[in-house]
Every structure is written in structure tokens, then in C-alpha cells.
Amino acid sequence: MTHLTDIEIARAARKQKIQAIGARLDIPEEALLPYGHDKAKVAQSFIEGLRDRPDGKLILVTAITPTPAGEGKTTTTVGLGDGLNRIGKRAAICIREASLGPCFGLKGGAAGGGYAQVIPMEDMNLHFTGDFHAITSAHNLLSAMIDNHIHWGNELQIDQRRVVWRRVMDMNDRALRDIVTSLGGPANGFPRQTGFDITVASEVMAILCLAEDLADLQRRLGEIIVAYTREKEPIRARDLKADGAMTVLLRDAMQPNLVQTLENNPAFVHGGPFANIAHGCNSVISTRLALKLADYVVTEAGFGADLGAEKFMDIKCRKAGLSPDAVVLVATVRSLKMNGGVAKENLGAENPQAVQAGCANLTRHLENLRGFGVPVVVAINRFAGDTEAELEMLRKTVEAEDAEVFLCNHWAEGSAGIEALAHRVAELADSGEAAFQLLYPDTMPLFEKIETVARKIYRADGVDADPRIRAQLAEWEAQGFGDLPVCVAKTQYSFSADPSQRGAVTGHRIPVREVRLSAGAGFIVVICGEIMTMPGLPRTPAAEGIGLNADNQVEGLF
Known part of the structure; x- marks a missing residue:
């Protein structure tokens, strides 16, 4: 090792x-x-x-x-x-x-x-x-053009209470989640409440990752809905004539x-x-x-x-x-032990029983993936501290599920x-076994799409959303966005929306806190539980251990 x-x-x-x-x-x-x-x-x-x-x-x-x-x-x-x-x-x-x-x-x-x-x-x-810098700049150029348009007379009649386009930066900074801009008098514009997301949550990032070419990129950027009028008519990036300059920033x-x-x-x-x-x-x-x-x-x-x-x-x-x-499907002994109920500080101790208990999480992921009609194999990513007893327990439990x-x-x-994995994956890819199918059709109503993901993938009993959210989804359907897929934003640490519920949790419901329309990217973002689109740094951030050595080489990255 x-x-x-x-x-x-x-x-x-x-x-x-x-x-x-x-x-x-x-x-x-x-x-x-x-x-x-x-x-x-x-x-x-x-x-x-x-x-x-x-x-x-x-x-x-x-x-x-x-x-x-x-x-x-x-x-x-x-x-x-x-x-x-x-x-x-x-x-x-x-x-x-x-x-x-x-x-x-x-x-x-x-x-x-x-x-x-x-x-x-x-x-x-x-x-x-410099790709992330370009995405950040293009996103924030649009932000600046919104406030600038309002400052110089607001010809498009943007309702300042209904500006939905936030700013972004590529760093975790909880202090910027909710802020007020344009303080300091008339020369600085009209004060309003807004905030920052992290760049990777930007719709511009999603658009760049889904666009086919530069022409498609500009079309999608132009479709971004940034605000609404008092009559709730959408204002798009192309209405502000921002799509061309954003495309220029994103060309490379x-x-x-x-x-x-x-x-x-x-x-x-x-x-x-x-x-x-x-x-x-x-x-x-x-x-x-x-x-x-x-x-x-x-x-x-x-x-x-x-x-x-x-x-x-x-x-x-x-x-x-x-x-x-x-x-x-990648699994590790330590993740199975954590999903089997072991606390983070105890993951180093040998515990085959916890590995076996945590395999309920692996089994559920296997079942979900098989539902897409594609052959699946399990790869155990071995760590230095894994014991033979733990690895054998993992192998036996997975094979009992008729999985390789x-x-x-x-x-x-x-x-x-x-x-060995490379040989088998090549065989599977060449076998023609895959019969790929989507989880839901385009024509399914938006709330039913959210429920389908929650029930079939998260194994939730249902979805909780107040009438305001349901009404917003219905309004988007009436505007022609009903055929979009849903992009559920929730914790990565649980099938539920509660990061403390490990393993193969059942009997839970998915609470929808907010929905956002990404008209340019072409999906609806569904924000659940306490998930944040601007993360914060931990108590001891990795940045504390990063620096340059005597030869001016970077140290501490991992």
C-alpha cells in the first residue's frame, strides 16, 4: 500500500x-x-x-x-x-x-x-x-444587467419583488445566502433582498453542460427567466439583450x-x-x-x-x-458501516455485522438502477483499513442479491x-443486454414526476408541498413547461431529506421547500428539506491545511 x-x-x-x-x-x-x-x-x-x-x-x-x-x-x-x-x-x-x-x-x-x-x-x-470563472462571470453579468435595467428606468416593468435571478460565486460562504443589495442611496440603485448560490448550482452551469453547441448555448441562455412583471409575465435574459455577451464570455x-x-x-x-x-x-x-x-x-x-x-x-x-x-455501483466498507449505524469516529474499528446491515442501502441502489433497464455490477473500492472479514461479509451479502x-x-x-472489473464491464457493454428506460414520461404532470422520484427512488411514502408550491407548478404547466423533467435537490447522505437517517430508510416523506424554473437548462429544480444552494465551510475547513512549500509547490490538496 x-x-x-x-x-x-x-x-x-x-x-x-x-x-x-x-x-x-x-x-x-x-x-x-x-x-x-x-x-x-x-x-x-x-x-x-x-x-x-x-x-x-x-x-x-x-x-x-x-x-x-x-x-x-x-x-x-x-x-x-x-x-x-x-x-x-x-x-x-x-x-x-x-x-x-x-x-x-x-x-x-x-x-x-x-x-x-x-x-x-x-x-x-x-x-x-478558467471555465468556472467564465460561468461565474456570465451569470453575474446577467445579474448586473437586471439591476442596471431597473436603475435606468425599468422599461420592461420588472417587479423588483419578483426578481428570481440570484448571484453566484465558486466558494462556500454561508454569509451570502440572504443579503440586501443596492444600499447607500439612489446612485446605487433600488435596494432589494437577494442572495448568492455556489457557481455549480447556477443555471448557466447546467446550460453549458446540456448545450449541444454555441448556437444552442445562446438560445438556452436567452430562455433564462430572471424576473416577472407585476402581471406575472416572465422576463428573460434575451429581453435584457444579455444572451449575446454571456455567450461571448462562455465561448472558450x-x-x-x-x-x-x-x-x-x-x-x-x-x-x-x-x-x-x-x-x-x-x-x-x-x-x-x-x-x-x-x-x-x-x-x-x-x-x-x-x-x-x-x-x-x-x-x-x-x-x-x-x-x-x-x-x-461503487461501495466501500466504511460507507456500508456508516449506513449500518456506525458513527463516523468509529468507522476504523472492524465490524462485519455493520457491513451486513449497511448492505440494505446497497441493495436498494441496486434495485433502483436495475429499474432503468441497464446491467449493473458492484465495485468494492478497497481502503487500506478494510479487513478480510469485512470484505468477505460484503462479498457474500452482495452475491446473495444475485449481483456480481x-x-x-x-x-x-x-x-x-x-x-477483472474492466474485463466484465467491457463484456456487459458489448452484450447488448441494456434496454434503457426512463423513470417517467415527459407528459406526466410536474407534481407527479416529483412523487414518482420520491416513491420509486427514495422509497418515500409521499411528498409534502404546501398549496403555494402546487399552484406554482400548475402555473408553469399552463405556461408550457409541463414536459420538463425534475431535478430534486436534497441531502446526499440519506434516501430521505434528513441526513441523519442512514441505511435504507422507510416510512418517510419528502418535504418540498421551494421550486425553481430553469427554463434555459430545461428542468424544474425541486429544493427539499434543509438543502442549501450555497453551502457553508465546516468548523475546520481544508483550506487551513493548504499552502505553498519551500519550492513554491502546492501542499495540502487532496
Whole structure:
């Protein structure tokens, strides 16, 4: 087992120039827009020339209900991509970009870990190619144009009480959740209550991740509803003439980023919506690009399968016409122990009985995923502290559910530790077993869609929403938005809306606190329980341990 930190492993990697990585997928040098020697954007013109190529096989990596530190979905995605290349397959990886919020907060970065990482790790977890800055700027340009329009006479008759467009920043900052702007007199505009969300919850982020090209991007940006008049008529971004300038800011950000794994295999890293407060998938454009260039594409969906996988299927696949060929469900001993009732501080102690109890959570995720008509296998992401008794209990319990289970050591061994899973996933993807189906049809009423997700995925007894919310959904249906899918924002730590209810909770109801229309992205956001679209930092944020060493190298990232 390794004793090096993730960042030390990444720093010791033998990187190849990005042009060599592109050549592995037959991307010509002139189609790469380099950011230094080890990362590049892929030109839009090259992407458009691939439309008529057949697609490779799409493999989704998801997970059981996670612990706060995560269970290694990205690590497994990277490891599986490396493993497929190791056994002679032409494979590429598609993952999301890292948000600075969790990087400096609790969860850390989003580049994988151990010997299954995407590099350059420091760049990816910090500013990378500036995509998040562009999204933040485009979003806040629209915010500024709303207030500016009101200040200079309000020709569109915007009702200041009904401005629904908030500002964003890519950092956890609870102090900005609810604020008052424009204080200080007439020169500063008209005071109103508003707030900030984190950039990954921005509708602009969702739009960039679902848009097919620049023309589709501008169309979607123009559709954003930012406010309403006193007569409740919607005001869109295009009414403010903001869509053109926003598209200009996002022009380069729309182009997927190409980097490499520790084993010099190609990885596309693009977009980064969270799965607990957004739709949790990398961009459609990068996934489609990878499918045109590789025979197998391994991608991930954020947090547990009740959030990320459901949204991958019901939002991303629905909107983009994608169809997964196989699913890998990641589990760890520690997450099963936590879902089996063990407190966080006691997860290090051997406890096979808690592993067995926690498998009820895994079983429910398995059942849910099978309901989408796609073959599923279980990958045990092995940690150094896992005991043989715990691993054997996990293997026996999973196999009793008629599921295939693979013990994976990619964190410590790289692709050599995940070969068996790679062979089986390739077989499943090639088998034609997948008969993908969505959870609900477009034509189902909006509230019934929410109830369907709650009952079939969260196994809730029902949904609680006051008449105001039901009336809002009915109003959107009357305006022609009834065919949109729903994006449920809830805690990632439970099937319920209560993060303390672990395992396979039953007898609960899903409380809907608020609904938001994302007309440009093309879905309804359903905010449940105490979930926040602007997270806060923990008592001891990771930022306290991050800095530069004597050689001006970054230390403390993980």
C-alpha cells in the first residue's frame, strides 16, 4: 500500500505532452488549444466534424449513499478507464471539473486519488482552464444587467419583488445566502433582498453542460427567466439583450478540456454541477465527443445513485438522447458501516455485522438502477483499513442479491488492481443486454414526476408541498413547461431529506421547500428539506491545511 499523498503521487507522474494524448484518440494537433504542456481544449470546429461517426459504449459509474469524504467514484472512474486501456480497449474518461467550494471545505478535489488520478491534479482542483470563472462571470453579468435595467428606468416593468435571478460565486460562504443589495442611496440603485448560490448550482452551469453547441448555448441562455412583471409575465435574459455577451464570455468554456491519467490515458474534464443541488453530470458535448473518439467511455454521476444516477438517466440521457450500456455501483466498507449505524469516529474499528446491515442501502441502489433497464455490477473500492472479514461479509451479502461484485485495488495499484472489473464491464457493454428506460414520461404532470422520484427512488411514502408550491407548478404547466423533467435537490447522505437517517430508510416523506424554473437548462429544480444552494465551510475547513512549500509547490490538496 502506498504511503504517499495524492498530491505527491500526482507530482511524481511522468506526464506526456497533451498532443500525444490527443493522438491516442486521433485528435490532430491543430484541433487542440493548449493550456501549457499538459492540458488543452478541443476545438469546436473539430467536434462538429464528428457528428456522423458511430458512438462507442457508455459506462456510468455511480455509488451507494456516501460518507462525507466520498467513496471514490472519481477514483473508480479513472481506474476503470485505465483498466480498460490496460486490457487493450480504446477507452476515454469523462468527469466533472472541481469546485473550489468543497476543495477548500470538506470533501477535497475531484481528480481521483492514489494511483487512479487525473493530472495535473493541482491545476484541475484550482483554476484549471478558467471555465468556472467564465460561468461565474456570465451569470453575474446577467445579474448586473437586471439591476442596471431597473436603475435606468425599468422599461420592461420588472417587479423588483419578483426578481428570481440570484448571484453566484465558486466558494462556500454561508454569509451570502440572504443579503440586501443596492444600499447607500439612489446612485446605487433600488435596494432589494437577494442572495448568492455556489457557481455549480447556477443555471448557466447546467446550460453549458446540456448545450449541444454555441448556437444552442445562446438560445438556452436567452430562455433564462430572471424576473416577472407585476402581471406575472416572465422576463428573460434575451429581453435584457444579455444572451449575446454571456455567450461571448462562455465561448472558450464551451470547448471540452483534455487531460491525462497517471497512466497517460485520455480524460475529458468539463463542467461541474453538483448532484445534490443540480444535475451532477459532466457536459453533454464532452460525453458525445468521447463517444465519437473512443470505443468505451467511462463517466460518473455525483454522490449516491439516488441523486447522480437518477439525474444522469432522467435529465442528461433524456435531453441528449444518450443511452448507457452498463453501470458500475461503487461501495466501500466504511460507507456500508456508516449506513449500518456506525458513527463516523468509529468507522476504523472492524465490524462485519455493520457491513451486513449497511448492505440494505446497497441493495436498494441496486434495485433502483436495475429499474432503468441497464446491467449493473458492484465495485468494492478497497481502503487500506478494510479487513478480510469485512470484505468477505460484503462479498457474500452482495452475491446473495444475485449481483456480481469485484474487489478493486486501483487506488493502490492503478489499472493492475481493476483488471477483472474492466474485463466484465467491457463484456456487459458489448452484450447488448441494456434496454434503457426512463423513470417517467415527459407528459406526466410536474407534481407527479416529483412523487414518482420520491416513491420509486427514495422509497418515500409521499411528498409534502404546501398549496403555494402546487399552484406554482400548475402555473408553469399552463405556461408550457409541463414536459420538463425534475431535478430534486436534497441531502446526499440519506434516501430521505434528513441526513441523519442512514441505511435504507422507510416510512418517510419528502418535504418540498421551494421550486425553481430553469427554463434555459430545461428542468424544474425541486429544493427539499434543509438543502442549501450555497453551502457553508465546516468548523475546520481544508483550506487551513493548504499552502505553498519551500519550492513554491502546492501542499495540502487532496
